[in-house]
Ligand SMILES: N=CN[C@@H](CCC(=O)O)C(=O)O
């Protein structure tokens with residue numbers, strides 16, 4: 311093919327969920343190179359215009375590639391023991407206060423080399439790819455020293471260079487207080503602001519900065535200092551907030567123009583209004599809600615009424631959400647949080663992309679000009695993705711205009 315001509319692909323007769331809605335009639339989708347060129351009702355399709363296209367499919371449900379906008383995929387160790395302790399009655403908060411929880415993963419992550427962390431994270435990410443994920447956010451936050459946080463971010467970047475998926479990295483240095491700063495929480499925040507953020511920014515390792523604003527983590531004032539440092543380095547911000555109590559972290563994050571506030575079970579009316587005014591996304595994490603057997607529901611009706619975009623993500627991590635199955639999260643969003651299947655699917659496509667600041671490129675949508683990240687599913691309607699929890703329904707996964715169903719990639723040079 312001449313260097314300047316783009317390969318054109320076409321799908322016929324698909325039921326199309328475009329990132330916001332299901333279109334009322336069967337559609338054809340045309341891709342040129344790595345971009346969606348045209349989305350057209352079947353009855354308006356002129357066969358001449360697809361004469362040079364490679365036909366890739368007929369029928370089925372097409373959605374944007376899934377966007378998992380909140381994960382902690384890079385970590386060492388396991389927390390199966392903690393799972394058992396929680397079953398015996400210990401709470402997530404109690405375990406954290408006794409030096410377990412996040413800090414137990416910090417110990418294992420610090421001990422692991424970059425190569426070991428990569429080998430551990432790769433199959434977790436491949437599991438997401440097999441479920442249709444084409445964009446994933448990966449946070450640090452289990453290193454809690456400059457070197458160990460950068461090590462985690464390098465692993466995340468390398469995953470994105472190795473597998474056919476867009477990886478967005480987030481520095482979560484303010485995730486927990488490391489043992490060496492036990493008596494000096496503000497001193498640790500100094501380290502995050504003065505050394506960690508500048509180092510991650512200098513190496514281009516972070517696409518955003520996150521915090522855990524909670525009684526067992528950092529105060530609103532401390533998180534605000536982290537955001538100011540991020541802003542000074544031109545990095546967008548996000549927050550884990552209102553997960554276990556209502557401290558007002560989401561509203562503060564919104565005042566700083568946060569991309570998203572995540573968890574938000576305890577978000578109040580003022581918090582909802584702040585998210586609406588800032589245009590921040592409410593990232594709902596039903597996996598953590600389920601695993602921790604929470605009872606406080608996020609304020610779904612208020613968010614809906616205020617028109618705050620709601621995203622859904624796996625929060626895949628070793629403690630609060632050891633769940634690596636995006637379509638299960640669609641189901642949980644409906645059964646636990648009472649989202650409609652349409653809202654859940656928009657939450658893992660268009661709104662997930664917005665939570666990463668990628669909506670300006672139309673990521674998470676099937677519209678002309680959007681990146682050609684697509685999933686073709688063997689199901690009868692988009693709602694079935696959330697209705698049934700059934701692996702194996704993904705017929706095709708297209709990343710940047712290339713087919714790659716099982717995470718294989720022609721540019722994957724890694725020995726494993
Ligand atoms: N809430 C804080 N951080 C993670 C949990 C991390 C862990 O338990 O290891 C979350 O998003 O749920």
Ligand SMILES: [Zn+2]
Nearest residue numbers: 380382550625
């Ligand atoms: Zn998280």
